Amino acid sequence: MEVLRSETEIKTNKNIFKRDFEIFDTINPGMVFVVAIFHVLAFYQLVLVYNGDFAWRFFIYQVVVSIAIGLSITAGAHRLWSHRSYKANLPLRILLMTLNTMTFQGPLYTWTRWHRQHHKFSDTDGDPHNARRGFFYSHIGWVILYDHQKFLRNSAGQIKTADLEADGVVMWQNRNYVWWTGFLLIAQIMLPLTLGLETSVVRIISAISFGVCVNVFAAGSVNSFAHIWGHRPYDRSILPSQNAWVSLLALEFFYFIGWASDLKTASGELVAKRAERTGDGSYDAHNGK
Numbered sequence: 001m002e003v004l005r006s007e008t009e010i011k012t013n014k015n016i017f018k019r020d021f022e023i024f025d026t027i028n029p030g031m032v033f034v035v036a037i038f039h040v041l042a043f044y045q046l047v048l049v050y051n052g053d054f055a056w057r058f059f060i061y062q063v064v065v066s067i068a069i070g071l072s073i074t075a076g077a078h079r080l081w082s083h084r085s086y087k088a089n090l091p092l093r094i095l096l097m098t099l100n101t102m103t104f105q106g107p108l109y110t111w112t113r114w115h116r117q118h119h120k121f122s123d124t125d126g127d128p129h130n131a132r133r134g135f136f137y138s139h140i141g142w143v144i145l146y147d148h149q150k151f152l153r154n155s156a157g158q159i160k161t162a163d164l165e166a167d168g169v170v171m172w173q174n175r176n177y178v179w180w181t182g183f184l185l186i187a188q189i190m191l192p193l194t195l196g197l198e199t200s201v202v203r204i205i206s207a208i209s210f211g212v213c214v215n216v217f218a219a220g221s222v223n224s225f226a227h228i229w230g231h232r233p234y235d236r237s238i239l240p241s242q243n244a245w246v247s248l249l250a251l252e253f254f255y256f257i258g259w260a261s262d263l264k265t266a267s268g269e270l271v272a273k274r275a276e277r278t279g280d281g282s283y284d285a286h287n288g289k
């Protein structure tokens with residue numbers, strides 16, 4: 001969404017770099033509106049749950065769906081596409097891409113490119129959610145403000161994306177993002193209705209919005225809480241990619257059925273060496289030493 005705007009601006013308006021500080025720190029009203037709508041609906045969901053105005057079977061169903069959607073970020077966008085820490089076959093990539101479209105976090109192609117940029121220019125203005133600009137900016141501010149010019153400049157050609165361009169699943173999602181997002185939203189509303197889990201479309205939409213907000217909050221928290229106050233046992237200068245145990249379990253499952261392969265895990269020795277060299281001293285504490 002915001003992502004597409006930035007790309008379009010780079011392509012269509014070459015003069016953008018001359019207006020260095022004009023659009024930097026300017027609020028993007030469209031994104032404020034989108035973020036606000038999702039939060040109002042999510043808040044309504046909290047009110048419904050507080051009043052006991054919900055069906056347990058739909059509640060449980062929605063929790064499971066939201067966890068699966070969250071996995072598409074940790075196991076999909078992050079581990080598979082951004083860091084290539086394992087290989088996934090076509091059905092697994094289609095599954096993760098589909099779930100990923102339900103996160104409303106933009107196409108995988110952009111998410112991944114931005115994440116690589118975040119690692120490459122970590123905690124500088126070239127980082128899309130530069131943690132040095134404070135908690136609010138790194139948590140959600142970067143979503144509702146126009147991008148920093150240094151970020152846009154570094155986007156243009158500095159990040160390697162050939163592997164993504166060679167991945168038909170990623171490029172298909174990128175081309176069909178808008179209608180595919182709409183189609184999946186309708187499917188997410190129709191499925192619980194058809195299964196008889198819930199009868200109110202408004203309650204379904206507010207539950208979906210709550211799931212989207214929780215997942216965005218989780219992703220934002222890695223950028224803000226973890227970057228600013230988190231333990232960095234392996235390396236003081238970078239954030240270790242700590243994944244939820246659900247993500248690891250899910251990967252183990254897909255590895256077991258043969259859909260995932262070549263799982264890359266840092267060997268214990270390598271981690272310890274790095275911790276000794278650049279860690280903040282909390283590695284031994286974490287490992288009971």
Ligand SMILES: [Zn+2]
Pocket residue numbers: 078082083115119241
């Ligand atoms: Zn990462």
